[in-house]
Amino acid sequence: MSDPEVIKNQFPIFSKHPKLVYLDNAATTQRSQSVIDRISNFHQQENASIRRGAYRLASQATQGFEAGRAAIANFFGASSSECIAFTSGTTESINIVARSIIGPKVKEGSNIVVTLMEHHANFIPWQVLCQEKSLELRVAPLNDRGELDMNKFEELIDYRTVVVAVTHISNTLGTINPISEIIQLAHRQRASVLIDVAQSATLYPINVQELDCDFLVCSAHKMFGPFGVGILYVNPRHHQSVQPYNYGGGIIHSVTVNKTDFLPYPRNLEAGTPNVAGVIGIAEAIRFIQTLDRKKINQQLHELTAYARQQLAEIEGLSLVGNPNNSSSIVSFTMDGMHPHDISSFLNEDNIAVRAGQHCTQPLLDQLGLPATVRASFSAYNCLEDVDKLVTSLREMKSFWT
């Protein structure tokens, strides 16, 4: 399946809002009917808490939850289900790596390398860890096109680098980073690498064993799945170093009044009753994604984004923010004399949903000298007509304002 119209028909939100032009996929994607039905069925017919229930519903729910883990492991090419932990989202996954894996073993004087284009979720946890542990936070700069300056990046990684945390795709600029090269550079200095694939997990094939990354993080809700479920992949070489993140039930081997022994990763991260319906939902979303011809969709989206960039650039007074050679289906722009929030309000009047603001990348926008941008982000159900509607609305807005 690759035809945007055919794919769109699988998403009921577009039947409810037939005029909706949804261009905010970098914030969250829509949910397919199959995902909605699967979650609804779970609640209506299968609901039970997992693990220690010796009755059929509990046992089936446990099997469904663990099947979800297996589906995710398979989707990302992990060597085993035991590499995958479920969290509340990308943000929590990154915090876990910072707090429960890297934090406990870092030594004063070490450094952590991030990039200027990181989402706050992959920036602040490292900044705070560095402040607490007297580490140096090194921020890799970008060139004029909004790409990583790989020479400078390489210089920042040295023998005292404990972790390199980098996004696969910039959620603001759309830049696709050369993650294989970054992982090789980091490993040469024995540094671990965290890859944030929140923006790429859905449509870009990712194989953690081929990449040989140390940690990989993403969120279900950007993958046609539900809110509130995050994925954390930890390479087996780090499983022994993972410490609990939340303390509570479900993560213990034994508890006495004096001492608790914990289960190994990934179970030591899943304290409390997990989001069972959410995990079953993301497993269904993975099944849906596997019905898509991702290669063809990526080609279509590449053409669609190139068309959008070209059409937008022709609007007088409009400036594209970032012009990376290797770009995903995310486009940021500003317009002279109009604030991004006003632009998005007026686009909303034409049923066009975009995002305006700093996109949780304040250090990047400060560097660019911009208070905010308008961001249009496309997914598998967007077509050229959506771009035309965006461009027409912007042109009309411009003549209305001036």
Place this chain on the structure above:
Amino acid sequence: MTRDEIKQLFKEKIVPHQREPYHFQLVENPDYEVPAYNPFCGDKYTIQFTNEQQAYFQGIGCAISKASTSLLLQRIEGMSGAEIIAYCQQFLQALEEDQPIQDEELAVLASLKYFDGRMDCITLPWKALQDYFTELAE
């Protein structure tokens, strides 16, 4: 009011304040300096009051927050702190409770809340001044 009418009012009454906001500059040695900042969207202004009872502001933000600040400052010059608190409270309450607003320009400003998600843009300077002078009085 239809949405087209609101858009027209926006163009006629709000956009001019965005293009040429009232007293859009900073002065040296103000009596009071009040930050108005919305961390969720990044809109950020500094509002100043001089001992000649003049109000000034500068900063970065959308047309709605900028026009709102411009309209507010035009109306409160010469007021005491207590009067500013009362004036801001009255507008914020009218806005919240959909009460009729006599002041024609402020009525237009209030109507912009029908743009989804823009309430904070309207209220930014009003809440900032209300909070600042309330804290000052305590």
